[in-house]
Structures are given as C-alpha cells and as structure tokens.
Amino acid sequence: MKSAKLIGKVLIGFLLTGAALSVAIFIMYRSINEVSLAVEDAGKPNKRLEEWKSAVNLLYEAENKSRSWRITKNTVDLNSFDSIRTAQEDHILRLYELNIDSVKGLVLCDSLRLLSEQRFEILGDWINFSAIENTASGVLDGILSDMAQREKSVQKKNKALIAIETNKDGNTKVGEAEKEKSFWQRLIRKRKSSYSPIAVASPDSTRQTDSLIPVIGTQEIRETIKTGKIRIASETDSVLLEESRLLKADQQIMLRIHSVSDQYEELCGEETADKLSAVSKAATIGTQSVMRWTIIAAICIIIFFLFFICRDIFRNRELQAQLLIAKEHAERLAKTKEDFMANMSHEIRNPLNVISGFSARLREGNLSEKDKKQAEGIYRSSEFLIALVNDILDISKVKSGKLQLEKISFALKDIRSDIDNAFGGSAKQKGLLFTVTIAKELPEYIIGDPMRFRQILFNLISNAVKFTSEGFISIKFDVTNTQDGSKNLVLRVMDSGIGIAKEKINVIFEEFEQADASVTRKYGGTGLGLSITRVLVHQMNGTIQTESEHGKGTTFIITLPLEAGETIETSKTNATVFSKTILNDKTILICDDDPMNRMLASHLVTTHNANVKEAGGGKETLEILSKEKIDLVLLDLEMPDMSGEETITLIRNLKDKNNSTVKIIAVTGRIKGSAKGEIALVDGYVQKPYKENDMLLEITRVLDL
C-alpha cells in the first residue's frame, strides 16, 4: 500500500515535471522562432535601399548614354537615355510606395525625384548643345560652299537668296515635322525658353548671311563669313561655357544626390539597426521568457516536492507520536499482562486445582450416571484449563525474555531415564513399541539447560503418545558434524501416529493452532506445546524440522549445538543439575510422618539453600501454616492423623490468604491414578520413592523458578 502511494507520488512528480518542462520547451521554441524570424527579416536585403541605388545608378547610366551619344552620335544611345529616364521614374515611384510609412523617406524621395529631373534636364541640355554645335558647323560649311558657287553665278545667288527666304517660312513647319521625329529635338524645344540665346542665335546669323549675299561682294562675304565664323566661335565658346556651367550644375546636383543618398542610406541604416535591435530584443525577450518559465517550472516542482516532503515529515511526526503512545500503551498492556500472568498463577490455578480435585472426587462418588458424566465433564474441562494456564505462563515467560536458560552439565542417561519413567508406561499400556536410543558417539554429559531440554522432549513425546494408537514411538539421540568443525546434537522423535497433512505442517507451531479442529476435539490439548517447544529450541540456537505424512506418522528433528559437559560423579549428578541457590529464600514445609522421608526431603532442599520447616502430621502442618509464611508445602498424602484430602481442604480454608493459596506438592507412594482426587487439588505431584532430580524439577516448576 505504501509502495503504491510512493509510486503514485513519483508518477505525479514526473508528470508535473514533464508538464513544466513541456511548457518551458514550448516557450523556448516560440522564443527561438521569433528570434529566427527577426533574424531572417533582418538578414533580408533592404528593398528601399536597393530601389534607391537602382534609381541613382540609372542616373549614372543616363550620363553614360549621353556621353556615348556625344562620342558616337548614335541615336540608339539617345533612345536608351529616354528608356533609362522612364525606368528611373518607375524606381522613384516604387520608392514612394516603399517609403509610404516614413515621412523622412518620402521627403528624401521627393528630393531624389527633383534632383533626378534636374539632372536629366541638364543631361538633355548637354545632348542638345552637342546637336546645336553640329548644326552650326554644318550650316557654316554649307554657306562657304554656296559662297563658292555664287562666284560663278549671280543668278544662282538670287535664286539662292529666294530659296533662303522660302526656307525662312517653312523652317517652322520642318521643325515642327522633325519635332515629331526626334526625341532630342523635342527635348531642345522644351528647354527653348531657358536657353533662348542659343536657339535664336543660329537662325539670326543664317538670315543675316543670306540677306548680305545679294548686296555685297565675295570678298565681303568671305569676310562676313569669317566674321560669322568668329561669332560662331564666340557663341560656341559661350555654348562651351554654358556647357561647363551645366556640368558644374550637374556636379552640384550629383553632390546633392550623393548627400540625399547618404541621408537615405543613413535612414535605411537606422531601419537595419532597428531590425537588429528588434532581433536582439526578441532574443532577449525569448531568453527572459525561457528563463522565467524555467524558473516558474523549477519553483513549481520544488514547491510540489517540498509539499510532499513537509507533509511526509508532519505525518511521520504524527506517526511517531502515535507510535510513542502505542508503545506506552503496549508497555502498559505488557505490564498488565505480566501482572495478570502473575495473578493467574495464584488466583486462577489454585481454584482450578480445587475444581479439578473436587470434580475428580465427585465422579468417583455415588452419583447417577448422568451426574457422573457431568462431573467428568467438569473434571476434564478443569484439567484442560490447568494445562492451558501452565502453557500460557510458560510461553509468556519465554516471550517476555524472562526465561533464562541455564548452561550446566547434565547426563543424557538421566534424560533417557526420565523419558522411560514418564512415557514408557503409558506407551506400553497402548501397546506401542517404545524405544529410546543414544548414539555411542555422543558424550555422556552435555552442557545445557536440563529442565528445558527435558521440557522440549516431553512436549514432543507426549504428542507422539497422544496421537499414536498403534505401532511405535522411537526417540533417538544422535550426533552430526557441522561445516565449521563443531558438532550438533540431533534429536529425533518418531511415531507411527495419525501424521500431519503437508499444508498444516507449518501451522502446528503457531500458538493455539493444531492440525485441524477435529484434532482438538478428539485429542484435546491447548495448541501451545509445540509453540513453546519451537521457542525454546530457537532460544537454544537450534532448529526444529517436521517430516510427516498424513496417516503414516510424524518425525520431529531437533538440532542443537552440542557441547560436551564435564564428567560428574554419579553421587553428584543430580545435585549439580540445579543451581545450589535455586531455592534461595524459599521456605518449604515438609509434612511427612516418616522421619526418613522428612530428613531426605529436608536435606534435598536445604542443599539448594531453602529454609525448611518440618511437620510429622496434618495438624502440625496446619499449625505451622497458621503462624508462618510458607512458600511451598511438600505434603505426604498418607499421614496417620489426617488424610491428604482433608489436610489440603483445611489449608485452602485458612484465613491467612497468603497461606491458603500456598503452593502444595503432593508426595505419595500411591500411583498417580489412585491419588487423582488429591493430586487435582494441589499444584504438583511427586511419587515416592523419588529421585532428587524429580523432586527439584517439580519444585522449580511449581514455584516458577
């Protein structure tokens, strides 16, 4: 669940990051696009400037054409001149269109147009002067030729004079006719008003010459012509001067055109600078935009993650606070549980023992069959509850870490003997083959906790006895070598009982779990035995395995680290199993009418540091209990003055609550079955004759030591 939430957060984070990056990339793309367009626009040639230069270049071309015409006198050049002017006018018109949004541009276009017109007029005048120069020279050559003919014939002179007169009237008509034929003639006529001295000078000189021929002699004519020539030369000089003036004017116009062109280029330069500035601005804006959006995206992501981090921190704090509360609660519960367990051992077990004991006695009394069944039910339930309470106390002790395992030397043969004594009889009663074998390779003594070791085995063997109705029960002690050179003790408890289904093998070690409900119903049990066994094995750094087949039997294999113990003299074996101080500060009352029994028991418990009180009968026992605080009573059930049952009942009815709930171990020579009633009323049972080990085991079990 937590993992899914984390993945969700990461995905949201990635999505947000992706969205922010997409926006940033889009903005970046748009900005770069704008910059690109601006650069492209800035990189394009300036049409206005191109048009201007074209217009100016045409002025130079027109000048070239006029110069060509003056050299070659080819009329093609004059036609080109006209075309150039027309083209130049078109360029200027386009310039007007291109500068429609610029006042300064329009003013400069106006200036260029006016200057261009002036220059074309000057060039036209210049071309015209060349025509006049040619005409005047030809006319003079013609007059000189005519004058030579006049020497031959006066008649011819008159006729010539008449022809000149006739020519005088038609000259206008011919000029008008030619006007339509020649562009430059039209151009000259157009400028006649400005340059009238030149235009008038030529016809006047012709008329004067023609009118003088009939009235003066040849010599005079020659002189006249010479004079005319001189005048022509003088006028030609004037023309040249005028031409020079025109050239100067043209130069001035060109200078002005250059000036205007410079201004125009400057204007275009400003425009280019504006474009470059726009590019720079676009780039700056784009960069800023990208930076802004990137920063916004980064801030959004940071805020997003900060939000989650802060939220998680706050949640963690809340959870820590909750955990602290839960821990305190758990500790309180653990303390309560501990107290409950402590109380249970006194407050629950004793009444349960009483219920069990009396119900056992009741069922053996003179009851109807129905009442006997009910008494039997009470007895069995109370026995079950006692077993359950004992198991719960055990597992509680193990889990709370209060169980301290001893590490002392003990004899495996004693364990075998205990197994035989505890289970041999019941196994034989069921007709089972019961064997206990110890491998020869095993040391005689091993180090460990004999009591818990015995508890582990007893739990497994009691299950084997319980669940096996025919066949065998085999217990084997073996030794194996480990990889690191040490040795393990391997215990196998095998039976041919009902077995465990494979799917249930792991369940049986859980608390309050058995293979199935029917097992509980049929065989009883608390479901804690194997759980306690496993915990004990683990606490001994061992392992437990189960091999089982349903209906064919079960094998439990326990592997424990093996440590050989010191050899102990037989006489000391039992005494060394338990710590010498295990009964420290415990006061034990030994109630037995047999002084040897009392002496033996007294010696046994005082050896383990207990305080001892002795009573030879039931009355003496009650007397001592009513006066002194006693931890445990070892009670012989066959004392002469009072029966065991009576003594126990009177003890439980004592006013002193401490002693009324005192732990009692019944000590009797009777077999367990015949003393069931009394045994059910007490906390423990030891059969005479007992071994020191058996007695100490029972004492430590009852006192929870």
Place this chain on the structure above:
Amino acid sequence: MENPKLFHLAEIESMAGGDSAFIIKMLETFSYTVPPFIERMKTALQTKDLPELALVGHRLKPSFHYLGRPDLNALLAILENGDGSKKEEEIFAATTKFLKDAALMMIDVDEHLEKIKS
C-alpha cells in the same frame, strides 16, 4: 568405608552429595524408626490384620528403598496390596519373609552404623 552386605547406600549417598553426617543420620533414623513398625507388622500378622499390614507396608517402603533393598520393597508392595489382587496367604507369606530378611538387615545396619560412627 566398607560396603555393607545386606543393604546398599548408593541411593542415600547420591542424595547426600558426600555428606557422611547425613548418611549416618539417615541410618540412625532408619534404625530408630523401623523397629516399631516391624513390631506392628508382627502383631498384624498374628491377628491377620490385613489393613494394618497394608498400612505398615506402605509406611516402610521408602525406608527400605533408600537402603537399596528392592526385593524387600517388592514384598512390602504385596503387603500394601494396592490393587487388591493379592490373596491373604500370599500377603502373609510375604510378611513372614519380609520380617526374616528385615531382621537380618537391621542387624547389618546397626553394625555398619557402629563402624562408621567409630
């Protein structure tokens, strides 16, 4: 310590943990407490008081167990007749045999006690 012939101290020694005073005390207790019960048993045999025989038999069992006489304990178990399966003749025969063997043993215990005390 010389080993006695008619009883065994292994059980008591194992419990004594090397405490010879405890062994002496146990033997003294045996020597002091058992004879009255022997007398009660003789009387019960004469009167054929089976419950008394059973009671005395039960009472003496631990003492003879501690002194390593399982054979005498087996006889006492017959006297005790816990499951009620024994016949009277069988119980009386067992009692007679027990009284005979126990008397010999008691002499041996007393001798041994004197030895170890000295």
